[in-house]
Amino acid sequence: MKQKWGFDTLAVHAAQHPDAHTGAISQPVIPAVAYAFPDVETAADVVSGDKEGTYYGRYGNPTTRTLEQKVAELEGGEDSIGLSSGMAAISSALLAFLQHGDHVIVTKDVYGGTYNFITQLAPRFGIEAHFVDCTDPVKIRAAIKPNTKALYVETPSNPKLTVLDLRMIAAVAKEHRIPLIVDNTFMTPYLQRPLELGADVVVHSATKYMNGHGDVLAGFVVGSKDVVSFIRKRIAGDLGQNLNAWESFLILRGLKTMGLRVRAHCENAMKVAAFLQGHPLVKCVYYPGLPTHPQHELAKRQMRGMGGIVSFEIIGGLEAGRRFINGLRLAMISFSLGDPETLVQHPATMTHFSIPCEERQQFGISDGLIRLSVGLEDVSDIIADLDQALSLCSDVRRKFG
Numbered sequence: 001m002k003q004k005w006g007f008d009t010l011a012v013h014a015a016q017h018p019d020a021h022t023g024a025i026s027q028p029v030i031p032a033v034a035y036a037f038p039d040v041e042t043a044a045d046v047v048s049g050d051k052e053g054t055y056y057g058r059y060g061n062p063t064t065r066t067l068e069q070k071v072a073e074l075e076g077g078e079d080s081i082g083l084s085s086g087m088a089a090i091s092s093a094l095l096a097f098l099q100h101g102d103h104v105i106v107t108k109d110v111y112g113g114t115y116n117f118i119t120q121l122a123p124r125f126g127i128e129a130h131f132v133d134c135t136d137p138v139k140i141r142a143a144i145k146p147n148t149k150a151l152y153v154e155t156p157s158n159p160k161l162t163v164l165d166l167r168m169i170a171a172v173a174k175e176h177r178i179p180l181i182v183d184n185t186f187m188t189p190y191l192q193r194p195l196e197l198g199a200d201v202v203v204h205s206a207t208k209y210m211n212g213h214g215d216v217l218a219g220f221v222v223g224s225k226d227v228v229s230f231i232r233k234r235i236a237g238d239l240g241q242n243l244n245a246w247e248s249f250l251i252l253r254g255l256k257t258m259g260l261r262v263r264a265h266c267e268n269a270m271k272v273a274a275f276l277q278g279h280p281l282v283k284c285v286y287y288p289g290l291p292t293h294p295q296h297e298l299a300k301r302q303m304r305g306m307g308g309i310v311s312f313e314i315i316g317g318l319e320a321g322r323r324f325i326n327g328l329r330l331a332m333i334s335f336s337l338g339d340p341e342t343l344v345q346h347p348a349t350m351t352h353f354s355i356p357c358e359e360r361q362q363f364g365i366s367d368g369l370i371r372l373s374v375g376l377e378d379v380s381d382i383i384a385d386l387d388q389a390l391s392l393c394s395d396v397r398r399k400f401g
């Protein structure tokens, strides 16, 4: 009987075996686009899906296939597909369930790119959306319409770290036979496994913690074999959103240390959040690991750790926020997250700039909100950097009291 491995063991070994010809332990990179078949019948069987295999680079790749099998195992899904970015994964997953005339419910603070897709591109194809506060089951139920064909959430959310109760949302979705799609980017399968909590599909930006080194753009959709195969054949393949072999190799390498890295991100983030909470220039800190976070108890039940993202409001709004960010010496101003480096960004002018100001305010994205992706440096160095940058804003405090 196969022993049930722990997560770190699976992250190293799942789906991977030494190469049959060379004994190489690391995954061979196979960049081939074209594949030869012994006869027409075999070619037809592979194309139809009756036989496992690769036939053309846009519909799959052997290096990527190993990675897809590993990601499916880590998330506890039947299958997964690797795509060229997190947004390719999000748009494909939504398009797998939505067509002209359909309606989708989306949690109210989502990643800016997801917001753009839902509000700009999807309506051009007759898809209607409502942004709903998904912390409240009454509001979700009230938003469901006869043509609602998907429920899409992100937890913890970007950038406010709102934690949603996935079991509760999955139960509401099941009552109404609506598929639930969860963006698990901030957590990785190491910290949260939405499929076990009742979700139907998980999407990832693997650009972040899964690869973890800031050198690959990639995304995954994890779910049933049918959903994944539909996306491969009918959406991603036809739109040309495939993930290439080299980037798959890099993610396979990154995944081997994901547990180690994510544990260190969580540990550093908790210390940074505690430091910020005690600072007189900080109005409030959003981090699920803090007992003051509104969903702290839920986060402890649902998540194995609290993640590496800490958001906070600085006293003095835009002016103080700008001065603080420009004063950082170690942390780098960047749009990404989940890298070894501590990265800082200002959602109102950077990642969530495309959301109109009024709606940003409704989503709670104020001008003084700052998002930190806490890195893997010595936490004492990260905190010293934040401290010296905050000290540059002390006259703003005198002004704003």
Ligand SMILES: Cc1ncc(COP(=O)(O)O)c(C=O)c1O
Pocket: 085, 086, 087, 088, 111, 113, 154, 158, 183, 185, 186, 204, 205, 206, 207, 208, 217, 218, 219, 335, 336, 337
């Ligand atoms: C939560 C979340 N989902 C999806 C994405 C999009 O990922 P990508 O940039 O790989 O398309 C991001 C990017 O920052 C994100 O933060």
